Amino acid sequence: MAVRFAAIAAGLVMAVASVSQAQEAAFATSLDVELNALAPSQKGCMMTFVALNNLSATINKISFELAFFNDKNTVDRITVLDFRDLPQGKKRVRQFDMPNVNCESVTRILINDTPVCDGPAAGECMKGLVTRSQISVPFEG
Numbered sequence: 629m630a631v632r633f634a635a636i637a638a639g640l641v642m643a644v645a646s647v648s649q650a651q652e653a654a655f656a657t658s659l660d661v662e663l664n665a666l667a668p669s670q671k672g673c674m675m676t677f678v679a680l681n682n683l684s685a686t687i688n689k690i691s692f693e694l695a696f697f698n699d700k701n702t703v704d705r706i707t708v709l710d711f712r713d714l715p716q717g718k719k720r721v722r723q724f725d726m727p728n729v730n731c732e733s734v735t736r737i738l739i740n741d742t743p744v745c746d747g748p749a750a751g752e753c754m755k756g757l758v759t760r761s762q763i764s765v766p767f768e769g
Contacts, residue, residue, distance in 0.1 A: 658682045659714075659756045661692070661739065663767035664721070666731040673731040677722045681714040683748045683756050688713055690753060691744040696729065697736040704733070708743060739769040 658680075665676040681687050691710045698704040711722050745753035759769035 657684060657752075657756050658758045659687075659753055660758045660760070661767075661769065662759070663737060663761040663763060663765060666734060666763060666765060668731050669725050671725045671727040673726045673729040673734065675724045675726055677711070677724075678719060679711060679714050679722060680719045681716050683716065683752055685748045685752075686713070686716045687748060687753070688746040689744055690714060690742060690746070692739050693741040693743055695738045695740050696734050697738070698733050699735050701735065705729070706740065710744075734765055736766045736768070739767075 660680040660682065662678040663675070664678050665674075667674045667676075689710075689712060691708050693706060693708050695706050696704045707726070709722075709724050711720070714720055739757060739759060742753040742757075748756075754769075757769040759767045761767035
């Protein structure tokens with residue numbers, strides 16, 4: 629009976645290790661983009677993002693097509709932001725001063741596409757995209 633218990637315990641340990649490795653592999657192939665802050669500026673609204681490239685390659689150049697929603701839950705505008713390069717395994721802060729945008733009127737931001745993603749395999753930037761928001765405005769991908 630002790631041998632049977634040891635075999636079952638060893639099987640459970642292996643199963644847990646496999647799940648943990650799969651989770652680590654999924655995390656290791658992500659492109660994390662965080663909406664960190666929105667602040668009124670002289671031009672309109674200063675948007676701050678934090679990006680972390682955990683994909684399998686350095687991103688030489690990337691841009692995101694963003695849709696900004698207003699308080700009526702309709703798209704107020706769509707714009708493309710150039711995040712430049714994102715080295716593998718490094719965090720980068722990117723700020724964009726959005727002219728004629730009132731920060732208080734932005735109720736949600738959606739990454740609609742990555743029109744430029746130079747470095748990783750085709751489609752990997754959108755496939756690995758993980759978004760989050762540090763503020764009350766939802767940020768989706």
